[in-house]
Amino acid sequence: xxxxxxxxxxxxxxxxxxxxxxxxxxxxxxxxxxxxxxxxxxxxxxxxxxxxxxxxxxxxxxxxxxxxxxxxxxxxxxxxxxxxxxxxxxxxxxxxxxxxxxxxxxxxxxxxxxxxxxxxxxxxxxxxxxxxxxxxxxxxxxxxxxxxxxxxxxxxxxxxxxxxxxxxxxxxxxxxxxxxxxxxxxxxxxxxxxxxxxxxxxxxxxxxxxxxxxxxxxxxxxxxxxxxxxxxxxxxxxxxxxxxxxxxxxxxxxxxxxxxxxxxxxxxxxxxxxxxxxxxxxxxxxxxxxxxxxxxxxxxxxxxxxxxxxxxxxxxxxxxxxxxxxxxxxxxxxxxxxxxxxxxxxxxxxxxxxxxxxxxxxxxxxxxxxxxxxxxxxxxxxxxxxxxxxxxxxxxxxxxxxxxxxxxxxxxxxxxxxxxxxxxxxxxxxxxxxxxxxxxxxxxxxxxxxxxxxxxxxxxxxxxxxxxxxxxxxxxxxxxxxxxxxxxxxxxxxxxxxxxxxxxxxxxxxxxxxxxxxxxxxxxxxxxxxxxxxxxxxxxxxxxxxxxxxxxxxxxxxxxxxxxxxxxxxxxxxxxxxxxxxxxxxxxxxxxxx
Amino acid sequence: xxxxxxxxxxxxxxxxxxxxxxxxxxxxxxxxxxxxxxxxxxxxxxxxxxxxxxxxxxxxxxxxxxxxxxxxxxxxxxxxxxxxxxxxxxxxxxxxxxxxxxxxxxxxxxxxxxxxxxxxxx
Numbered sequence: 001x002x003x004x005x006x007x008x009x010x011x012x013x014x015x016x017x018x019x020x021x022x023x024x025x026x027x028x029x030x031x032x033x034x035x036x037x038x039x040x041x042x043x044x045x046x047x048x049x050x051x052x053x054x055x056x057x058x059x060x061x062x063x064x065x066x067x068x069x070x071x072x073x074x075x076x077x078x079x080x081x082x083x084x085x086x087x088x089x090x091x092x093x094x095x096x097x098x099x100x101x102x103x104x105x106x107x108x109x110x111x112x113x114x115x116x117x118x119x120x121x122x123x124x125x126x127x128x129x130x131x132x133x134x135x136x137x138x139x140x141x142x143x144x145x146x147x148x149x150x151x152x153x154x155x156x157x158x159x160x161x162x163x164x165x166x167x168x169x170x171x172x173x174x175x176x177x178x179x180x181x182x183x184x185x186x187x188x189x190x191x192x193x194x195x196x197x198x199x200x201x202x203x204x205x206x207x208x209x210x211x212x213x214x215x216x217x218x219x220x221x222x223x224x225x226x227x228x229x230x231x232x233x234x235x236x237x238x239x240x241x242x243x244x245x246x247x248x249x250x251x252x253x254x255x256x257x258x259x260x261x262x263x264x265x266x267x268x269x270x271x272x273x274x275x276x277x278x279x280x281x282x283x284x285x286x287x288x289x290x291x292x293x294x295x296x297x298x299x300x301x302x303x304x305x306x307x308x309x310x311x312x313x314x315x316x317x318x319x320x321x322x323x324x325x326x327x328x329x330x331x332x333x334x335x336x337x338x339x340x341x342x343x344x345x346x347x348x349x350x351x352x353x354x355x356x357x358x359x360x361x362x363x364x365x366x367x368x369x370x371x372x373x374x375x376x377x378x379x380x381x382x383x384x385x386x387x388x389x390x391x392x393x394x395x396x397x398x399x400x401x402x403x404x405x406x407x408x409x410x411x412x413x414x415x416x417x418x419x420x421x422x423x424x425x426x427x428x429x430x431x432x433x434x435x436x437x438x439x440x441x442x443x444x445x446x447x448x449x450x451x452x453x454x455x456x457x458x459x460x461x462x463x464x465x466x467x468x469x470x471x472x473x474x475x476x477x478x479x480x481x482x483x484x485x486x487x488x489x490x491x492x493x494x495x496x497x498x499x500x501x502x503x504x505x506x507x508x509x510x511x512x513x514x515x516x517x518x519x520x521x522x523x524x525x526x527x528x529x530x531x532x533x534x535x536x537x538x539x540x541x542x543x544x545x546x547x548x549x550x551x552x553x554x555x556x557x558x559x560x561x562x563x564x565x566x567x568x569x570x571x572x573x574x575x576x577x578x579x580x581x582x583x584x585x586x587x588x589x590x591x592x593x594x
Numbered sequence: 595x596x597x598x599x600x601x602x603x604x605x606x607x608x609x610x611x612x613x614x615x616x617x618x619x620x621x622x623x624x625x626x627x628x629x630x631x632x633x634x635x636x637x638x639x640x641x642x643x644x645x646x647x648x649x650x651x652x653x654x655x656x657x658x659x660x661x662x663x664x665x666x667x668x669x670x671x672x673x674x675x676x677x678x679x680x681x682x683x684x685x686x687x688x689x690x691x692x693x694x695x696x697x698x699x700x701x702x703x704x705x706x707x708x709x710x711x712x713x714x715x716x
Contacts, residue, residue, distance in 0.1 A: 003644055003657070005614045038641075040614075059614040060656045084627035084659030123615065133601060134608035142598045263597060 003038045004081060007057040009122060011046025011204055012239050013361075014053035019043075022054045022073045029077035039081060045208015047122030049109055050361035052092065062103035065090040095358060095380055109359045112378050114340055116348050117201075117324040118364045121208035126243050129250040132211040138256055140327030144219045145264040149179055152223040156326065158334035160346040165191055165282075165319030166394065166423040167499070168345070168412035174316065177306035178224040181314035186226035188217050189291070189310065189317040192233035192240070193275050193282035196395030197446060199426040201350040202320035204362055206233065206240035209324070210247035214270060216326035218256065221268040224316050229270040232287055235277060245272060279396075279450035283498050284317045286452065297452045298498035319424070321350060341367035345411035349422070355392075355429035356383050368409040371401055375429055386431040390514070394423025396443040396450075397503030399510020400436070419510045421503070435532035436515040437522055441469040443507040451500065458501030461492040465508060473533045477523030482512060531593055534578045538594055543568045545590035552582035552591065610653070618656035621676035621700065626669065628662025636670035639692040643672070646696035655700060668711050674699055685711035 006026060010019055023041065030036040047055050052066035056076060063086055065076060075087045091100035092107055104110040115121075124131035132138070144152050157172025178186065190213060194202040206213065217229045233241050248270055251257045259267045273291050280286045281296040288310050290296040309315025325347060329337045338346040345367040351374065354360045358380030365374065371391055375381070382388050390400040393410075399420030401408065408414055415422055430439065444466045453459045465488050468481050489505030496502045512519060521527050528536040541552075541561075548566040560576045563569025571582070583591040609616070625631070625640045644657055655676075663671050668685030672695065675681035682705055684695055691709055698706050 001641065001644055001648070002614065003640065007615070060618065061658045081659075082627070083629070083632070083661060084625070085661040124612075128608075130604055130608040131612060133604045134612055136605070138601060139598075139605075142601055262601075 001038065002040045005040045005042055005059040006076070007059065007122070008041065008043050009045075009047040009053055009055040010043035010126075011050070011053075011121075011207055012200070012237075013046070013050040014055060015239070017053045018069060019054045021070050022056070022068050025070050025073040026056070026077060029074045030081075033077055033082055035077075035081060042125045043127075044124060045121040045126045046118075046204035046362060048113075048118065048204075048362040048364075049107075049359060051359055052361075056090075057104070061086075062105070064092060064101060064104045064107065066092050109361070109363070109378055109380065112373065113364050114348050114366055115364050116328055117205060117321055117350050118362065119209075119328070120212065121204055121362075124209070126208050126210060127246060127250075129211060129247070129254055132209070136331060137211055137327075138215050140330040141215050141218055141256065142262055144222055144330050145262055145266060149223050149225065152219065152330070153179060155329060155334050156223075159325075159329045159337040160334075160344075161322065161325055161329065161337065162345060162412060163319055164321035164325070164349065164424065166196075166397065166421065168422075171318065171322055174306060174318070175220070175223055177304065178314050178316040181307050183308075183312075183314045185228065185313060186224055187310045187313060187315040188220045188224070188226045188229040189288070189305075189315055190217055190229070190231045190323055191282065191284065191287060191317055191319045192231055192237070193287060194234060194237075194320070194424070195279035195282040195450075196397075196424050196426045198354050198428055199352050199395060199424050201352055201362060201425050203237050203240050205320055205324050205350075206237065207243050210240075210244045211251065212327060213244070213320060213323050214247055214251050214256065216323035217270055218261065218268050219326055219330060220316055220318070220323070222264075222266050224314070226316070227267050227269070229268065230273050230291055230310075231270055232273045232275060232281075232291060234275040234281075241272060241274065248272070278452075279446070280452045280498075280500055283500060286498070288315060288317070295452075297454045298500070300497065321425075342409065342411045344413055349410075349425055351425045351427045353379050353427050353429070355427075356386065356431040356434070357381070357429040358383055367411040370407050370409050372406040374410070374427065375406070379429065382429070382431050386433065389430045389432050389434055390436070392428040392430060392439060392507070393426065394421040394503075394506070395426045396447050397421055397499065397506055398423050398426075399506045400430070400439075400514055402514045419513055420506065433530055433532070435528055435530040436511040436518050437469070437473060437528070438532050440507040440511040441466070441473055444469055444504070447500065447504040451504075455495075455497040455501060457492045457495040458497070458504065461488055461496075462501070462504050464488060465492070465505065469508065472519065472522050473528075474535045475522075475526045477526075479523070481523055482516065482519055485509075486512060527594075534580075537578045537580075538573065538592075539571055539576060539578065539580070539582060540573075540592045540594075541569050541571055542590045542592050545588050547588055547590070549588070551585050551587070555581045555585045557581065613653050616653070618654050619677065620652075620654040621674065621679075622656045622658065623700070624658055624660050624673040624675070626661070626663040626665075626671045626673075627659040628666070628669075630662055630666040631669045631671065634669035635688060638689045639670045639672060639687045642689045642692035643696055646693045647700070650696065650701050652696075652700065665711065671711070676700070680713055682710055683712040684709045 054068045056065045079085045093100045101107045161171040162168040281290045283298045286296040286298045305315040341347045350364045390402045553561045560572045670687045672687045673683045
């Protein structure tokens with residue numbers, strides 16, 4: 001008889017951190033202690049606290065063990081399971097609390113979240129369709145099949161759900177348009193391309209709760225009158241593909257896909273289509289072209305996919321997180337969905353919290369939660385006690401929310417006023433050591449690489465903007481650069497064909513707006529205030545601290561340092577390539593980096 | 595899968611298997627599993643408690659282990675804390691006593707007076 005269950009987080013990040021080896025150790029230790037028949041091990045989807053992985057939660061106590069590795073995993077068995085003593089070294093110790101947390105209910109990272117989209121992630125075994133059903137899985141579909149198309153679409157409209165892929169378009173309106181469109185056959189597509197660097201919300205849902213998406217896609221098919229669905233998942237997500245594929249097979253076995261679903265007479269099935277590494281294929285029209293086997297390039301809208309999508313037929317295309325909200329809305333109603341969030345942005349949003357924050361990972365909070373809560377309460381504050389400088393939101397399409405706006409409630413509309421977007425949920429926290437010019441340059445470089453090339457403003461414009469940024473960071477900026485960036489940026493925003501181009505200038509324009517002084521330092525003073533931009537650094541030797549040990553002389557790869565033993569050393573600025581090796585090797589703090 | 599009834603049946607059955615992960619509102623049973631406890635047979639008491647709760651179809655009471663409670667002389671010890679009631683510590687809990695405790699105290703609501711060695715917290 002089972003007396004304990006060990007839930008091991010098997011989300012992508014934890015697997016990379018060695019989850020399988022930890023599991024092997026646990027299995028071995030259980031057998032060694034002869035209790036393998038009393039303890040059940042379950043691998044779940046992402047538990048969210050990615051920075052703390054690998055994670056093992058012991059039930060029924062709910063004891064939350066973090067940073068478990070092959071050396072200490074055995075203690076969970078020998079101390080906790082055999083002797084009933086929790087293992088202190090594996091408990092979470094937050095910076096703000098005095099004692100260690102026993103369960104996730106004592107960890108602010110978890111207590112302030114409202115898990116709806118992530119309701120099953122980290123709780124169920126994603127490979128078990130029965131555990132999904134136990135948590136009300138497929139009951140939404142059951143309910144939907146007893147309703148009419150109009151009734152289903154009305155609930156979605158009343159809920160006020162807006163697309164979670166970044167644009168925030170009202171989902172109900174999209175569904176209505178697809179239902180009313182004439183043309184056959186119709187298609188349902190799920191956008192699992194998730195191209196924003198640093199975003200992994202959709203990946204975790206696909207890996208940790210694949211059936212939630214299957215269920216909602218079937219509901220969508222029924223609501224608009226489609227019989228075929230496509231899950232477009234990026235090639236960089238092999239685990240998500242594997243788990244989703246397995247889930248499809250299980251769903252067919254149990255009759256949730258295929259013919260005459262739940263005896264309703266409705267037929268629907270789903271196929272997987274794999275992306276090939278193009279960020280632009282996250283744009284809905286480019287994605288549809290990609291499924292058709294064509295090069296992924298966006299097209300003008302109208303016509304919208306709802307009227308003419310895949311192969312010119314009416315197509316409903318929504319993001320993974322949007323679908324994840326559908327079945328619960330069917331089960332609990334539109335009012336339930338609206339009970340959290342803001343009036344114009346109801347519901348919750350999953351954020352991928354990353355950067356210079358203590359607790360990185362996935363968090364799901366009501367819309368309207370402030371940045372301060374996300375960064376300091378849930379995120380645990382800035383690493384190393386440094387100063388918060390800004391949060392970059394929306395990936396390459398977004399800008400910076402600065403310290404002045406920490407108390408701004410985050411939803412689809414609020415952040416637009418300060419020149420950024422909430423986007424798909426990526427939230428990169430930046431501190432006093434980040435160079436804002438460098439951050440903007442990084443995103444611009446990404447966009448230049450990913451531009452499909454179809455329209456001139458994006459293809460040529462972003463490239464020219466990047467050239468200017470590169471010059472600036474190289475110490476070759478000149479007067480007029482900032483103005484040129486702003487005017488180029490405006491043109492690109494207004495005239496690009498698709499969202500990629502239209503939002504590409506955002507990081508640059510946003511950082512110029514809030515951190516113009518940093519740009520001026522780079523351009524006019526040829527200096528990077530945070531010492532990030534290598535070409536603007538000057539390494540010199542402080543004569544008061546140099547003891548003449550010749551360590552840096554020997555380390556320098558280009559022999560730019562002269563000095564004899566016990567004599568002060570000097571760096572030749574003309575030869576110096578700013579690699580920083582001398583800085584790394586000096587034990588006396590004599591190298592100045594400025 | 596032909597109907598909602600079948601769906602409900604799978605849900606009920608699987609929920610039982612996932613029982614350990616659900617929240618327990620009605621109470622908690624702590625079985626001391628320190629070295630003294632284990633030597634005295636706390637393992638048998640633990641398994642007996644779990645089995646009896648299953649037999650009685652009780653799913654809202656949590657069963658956990660702890661380290662040594664300090665009452666080594668009276669091991670195995672079992673603490674029963676039901677909601678809104680003061681907690682009670684039983685001593686010398688063997689298999690038979692454990693089952694009695696579940697049936698009379700947890701199910702029946704009556705503390706088994708002759709097995710009690712302490713009331714309230716230590």
